[in-house]
Amino acid sequence: MPASLSVLEQNILKAKGMKEAQIKKLPKLGITSKAAFATIGDAATLRELTGIDETTAKAVMAWAVGGGSASTQSVGGTVVVDSADIVYCLHCKTRQPKDYQPGDLCPSCGKQAEPVVACYWCGASGPGKFCRQCGAEHVLAGELELALQLRRDGIAKDDIPKRLASLSVAEKEALFARARKATHGHARNM
Numbered sequence: 001m002p003a004s005l006s007v008l009e010q011n012i013l014k015a016k017g018m019k020e021a022q023i024k025k026l027p028k029l030g031i032t033s034k035a036a037f038a039t040i041g042d043a044a045t046l047r048e049l050t051g052i053d054e055t056t057a058k059a060v061m062a063w064a065v066g067g068g069s070a071s072t073q074s075v076g077g078t079v080v081v082d083s084a085d086i087v088y089c090l091h092c093k094t095r096q097p098k099d100y101q102p103g104d105l106c107p108s109c110g111k112q113a114e115p116v117v118a119c120y121w122c123g124a125s126g127p128g129k130f131c132r133q134c135g136a137e138h139v140l141a142g143e144l145e146l147a148l149q150l151r152r153d154g155i156a157k158d159d160i161p162k163r164l165a166s167l168s169v170a171e172k173e174a175l176f177a178r179a180r181k182a183t184h185g186h187a188r189n190m
Protein backbone atom coordinates (compact mmCIF):
# COMPACT_ATOMS: atom_id res chain seq x y z
CA MET A 1 0.00 0.00 0.00
CA PRO A 2 1.37 3.45 -0.86
CA ALA A 3 2.09 5.57 2.20
CA SER A 4 0.81 8.76 0.63
CA LEU A 5 -1.64 10.00 -1.95
CA SER A 6 -0.51 9.65 -5.57
CA VAL A 7 0.65 12.71 -7.48
CA LEU A 8 -2.54 12.55 -9.51
CA GLU A 9 -4.70 12.41 -6.37
CA GLN A 10 -2.79 15.34 -4.87
CA ASN A 11 -3.26 17.35 -8.06
CA ILE A 12 -6.98 16.57 -8.10
CA LEU A 13 -7.25 17.75 -4.48
CA LYS A 14 -5.46 20.97 -5.47
CA ALA A 15 -7.89 21.41 -8.34
CA LYS A 16 -10.74 21.00 -5.85
CA GLY A 17 -9.35 23.93 -3.86
CA MET A 18 -7.17 22.32 -1.19
CA LYS A 19 -3.94 24.08 -0.31
CA GLU A 20 -0.54 22.40 -0.52
CA ALA A 21 -0.09 22.52 3.26
CA GLN A 22 -3.49 20.93 3.84
CA ILE A 23 -2.74 18.11 1.39
CA LYS A 24 0.60 17.48 3.16
CA LYS A 25 -1.27 16.89 6.43
CA LEU A 26 -3.53 14.18 4.98
CA PRO A 27 -1.15 11.19 5.36
CA LYS A 28 -0.67 12.13 9.03
CA LEU A 29 -4.42 11.83 9.44
CA GLY A 30 -4.30 8.40 7.81
CA ILE A 31 -5.66 9.62 4.48
CA THR A 32 -3.36 7.90 2.03
CA SER A 33 -5.74 6.97 -0.77
CA LYS A 34 -8.94 8.06 -2.44
CA ALA A 35 -10.66 5.14 -0.70
CA ALA A 36 -9.93 6.78 2.69
CA PHE A 37 -12.33 9.58 1.76
CA ALA A 38 -15.07 7.01 1.33
CA THR A 39 -14.43 5.92 4.92
CA ILE A 40 -14.69 9.55 6.05
CA GLY A 41 -18.06 9.53 4.32
CA ASP A 42 -19.16 13.15 4.25
CA ALA A 43 -17.96 16.71 3.89
CA ALA A 44 -18.71 17.63 7.52
CA THR A 45 -16.43 14.88 8.85
CA LEU A 46 -13.74 15.81 6.36
CA ARG A 47 -13.91 19.39 7.61
CA GLU A 48 -13.62 18.26 11.23
CA LEU A 49 -10.51 16.28 10.33
CA THR A 50 -8.78 18.78 8.08
CA GLY A 51 -10.26 22.19 8.83
CA ILE A 52 -10.77 22.98 5.14
CA ASP A 53 -13.62 25.24 4.06
CA GLU A 54 -17.07 23.93 3.26
CA THR A 55 -17.04 24.42 -0.52
CA THR A 56 -13.72 22.64 -0.88
CA ALA A 57 -14.79 19.81 1.43
CA LYS A 58 -17.93 19.21 -0.61
CA ALA A 59 -16.02 19.31 -3.90
CA VAL A 60 -13.48 16.81 -2.56
CA MET A 61 -16.17 14.45 -1.27
CA ALA A 62 -18.13 14.68 -4.54
CA TRP A 63 -14.97 13.58 -6.34
CA ALA A 64 -14.02 10.91 -3.82
CA VAL A 65 -17.35 9.22 -3.21
CA GLY A 66 -19.49 10.35 -6.15
CA GLY A 67 -20.28 8.27 -9.19
CA GLY A 68 -22.92 5.86 -7.94
CA SER A 69 -22.71 2.10 -7.73
CA ALA A 70 -20.24 1.37 -10.54
CA SER A 71 -17.21 3.23 -9.27
CA THR A 72 -13.53 3.36 -9.95
CA GLN A 73 -11.39 2.78 -6.92
CA SER A 74 -7.75 2.32 -6.31
CA VAL A 75 -6.81 -1.01 -4.80
CA GLY A 76 -3.16 -1.60 -3.99
CA GLY A 77 -2.04 1.01 -6.48
CA THR A 78 -3.83 -0.38 -9.55
CA VAL A 79 -7.05 1.17 -10.71
CA VAL A 80 -9.89 -1.27 -11.13
CA VAL A 81 -13.37 -0.61 -12.39
CA ASP A 82 -15.91 -2.29 -10.17
CA SER A 83 -18.83 -3.99 -11.72
CA ALA A 84 -22.01 -3.10 -9.87
CA ASP A 85 -22.24 -6.38 -7.98
CA ILE A 86 -18.74 -6.62 -6.53
CA VAL A 87 -18.64 -5.47 -2.93
CA TYR A 88 -15.49 -4.42 -1.13
CA CYS A 89 -15.33 -4.26 2.66
CA LEU A 90 -15.69 -0.73 3.94
CA HIS A 91 -13.15 -1.38 6.69
CA CYS A 92 -10.40 -3.54 5.19
CA LYS A 93 -11.21 -3.29 1.45
CA THR A 94 -11.37 -7.07 1.06
CA ARG A 95 -13.42 -8.22 -1.88
CA GLN A 96 -16.49 -10.05 -0.60
CA PRO A 97 -17.36 -13.62 -1.70
CA LYS A 98 -19.72 -14.30 -4.61
CA ASP A 99 -22.58 -15.36 -2.33
CA TYR A 100 -22.30 -12.14 -0.34
CA GLN A 101 -25.62 -10.72 0.86
CA PRO A 102 -26.11 -7.17 2.15
CA GLY A 103 -25.62 -7.22 5.90
CA ASP A 104 -23.09 -10.09 5.86
CA LEU A 105 -19.96 -9.74 7.92
CA CYS A 106 -16.64 -9.46 6.13
CA PRO A 107 -14.79 -12.84 6.25
CA SER A 108 -11.50 -11.00 6.58
CA CYS A 109 -12.08 -8.49 9.40
CA GLY A 110 -15.44 -9.59 10.83
CA LYS A 111 -17.12 -6.20 10.59
CA GLN A 112 -20.23 -5.51 8.55
CA ALA A 113 -18.84 -5.03 5.06
CA GLU A 114 -21.22 -2.30 4.01
CA PRO A 115 -22.36 0.85 5.78
CA VAL A 116 -25.91 1.09 7.08
CA VAL A 117 -27.69 3.73 5.05
CA ALA A 118 -30.95 5.54 5.61
CA CYS A 119 -33.56 5.36 2.87
CA TYR A 120 -34.51 8.74 1.40
CA TRP A 121 -37.91 7.39 0.48
CA CYS A 122 -39.36 5.53 3.48
CA GLY A 123 -36.86 6.38 6.25
CA ALA A 124 -35.93 2.74 6.95
CA SER A 125 -32.24 2.00 7.19
CA GLY A 126 -30.08 -0.99 6.39
CA PRO A 127 -27.02 -2.13 4.48
CA GLY A 128 -26.89 -2.86 0.77
CA LYS A 129 -27.62 -1.10 -2.47
CA PHE A 130 -31.39 -1.17 -2.10
CA CYS A 131 -33.86 -0.45 0.70
CA ARG A 132 -35.36 -3.66 2.06
CA GLN A 133 -38.59 -1.87 2.98
CA CYS A 134 -39.47 -0.09 -0.24
CA GLY A 135 -36.84 -1.17 -2.78
CA ALA A 136 -35.47 2.33 -3.35
CA GLU A 137 -31.84 2.42 -4.43
CA HIS A 138 -29.73 3.74 -1.57
CA VAL A 139 -27.72 6.88 -2.12
CA LEU A 140 -24.42 7.84 -0.46
CA ALA A 141 -24.81 8.96 3.14
CA GLY A 142 -23.39 12.37 2.23
CA GLU A 143 -26.07 12.81 -0.41
CA LEU A 144 -29.06 11.77 1.68
CA GLU A 145 -30.03 15.38 2.21
CA LEU A 146 -29.98 15.95 -1.55
CA ALA A 147 -32.12 12.89 -2.17
CA LEU A 148 -34.66 14.11 0.40
CA GLN A 149 -34.83 17.46 -1.37
CA LEU A 150 -35.39 15.74 -4.75
CA ARG A 151 -38.19 13.77 -3.11
CA ARG A 152 -39.76 17.04 -1.90
CA ASP A 153 -39.37 18.31 -5.47
CA GLY A 154 -41.62 15.49 -6.60
CA ILE A 155 -38.98 13.39 -8.38
CA ALA A 156 -40.03 9.72 -8.70
CA LYS A 157 -38.43 7.19 -6.36
CA ASP A 158 -36.48 5.36 -9.06
CA ASP A 159 -35.34 8.58 -10.71
CA ILE A 160 -33.70 10.11 -7.62
CA PRO A 161 -30.42 8.12 -7.73
CA LYS A 162 -30.12 8.75 -11.49
CA ARG A 163 -30.78 12.44 -10.99
CA LEU A 164 -28.16 12.62 -8.24
CA ALA A 165 -25.58 10.90 -10.43
CA SER A 166 -26.21 13.37 -13.23
CA LEU A 167 -25.76 16.52 -11.13
CA SER A 168 -22.57 18.55 -11.35
CA VAL A 169 -20.83 19.74 -8.17
CA ALA A 170 -22.30 23.23 -8.68
CA GLU A 171 -25.80 21.82 -9.09
CA LYS A 172 -25.37 19.75 -5.94
CA GLU A 173 -24.28 22.90 -4.09
CA ALA A 174 -27.46 24.66 -5.20
CA LEU A 175 -29.55 21.68 -4.18
CA PHE A 176 -27.84 21.57 -0.76
CA ALA A 177 -28.69 25.23 -0.29
CA ARG A 178 -32.34 24.58 -1.11
CA ALA A 179 -32.40 21.53 1.15
CA ARG A 180 -31.13 23.72 4.04
CA LYS A 181 -33.82 26.32 3.44
CA ALA A 182 -36.54 23.69 3.21
CA THR A 183 -35.56 22.01 6.47
CA HIS A 184 -35.21 25.25 8.44
CA GLY A 185 -38.60 26.92 9.12
CA HIS A 186 -40.68 23.83 8.40
CA ALA A 187 -40.76 20.71 10.50
CA ARG A 188 -39.04 17.81 8.76
CA ASN A 189 -41.70 15.57 7.33
CA MET A 190 -39.88 12.30 7.32
Ligand SMILES: [Zn+2]
Pocket residue numbers: 089090091092093094106107108109110111113
Ligand atom coordinates in the same frame (compact mmCIF):
# COMPACT_ATOMS: atom_id res chain seq x y z
ZN1 LIG B 1 -13.30 -6.34 6.16
Ligand SMILES: [Zn+2]
Pocket residue numbers: 119120121122123124131132133134135136
Ligand atom coordinates in the same frame (compact mmCIF):
# COMPACT_ATOMS: atom_id res chain seq x y z
ZN1 LIG C 1 -37.10 2.65 1.66
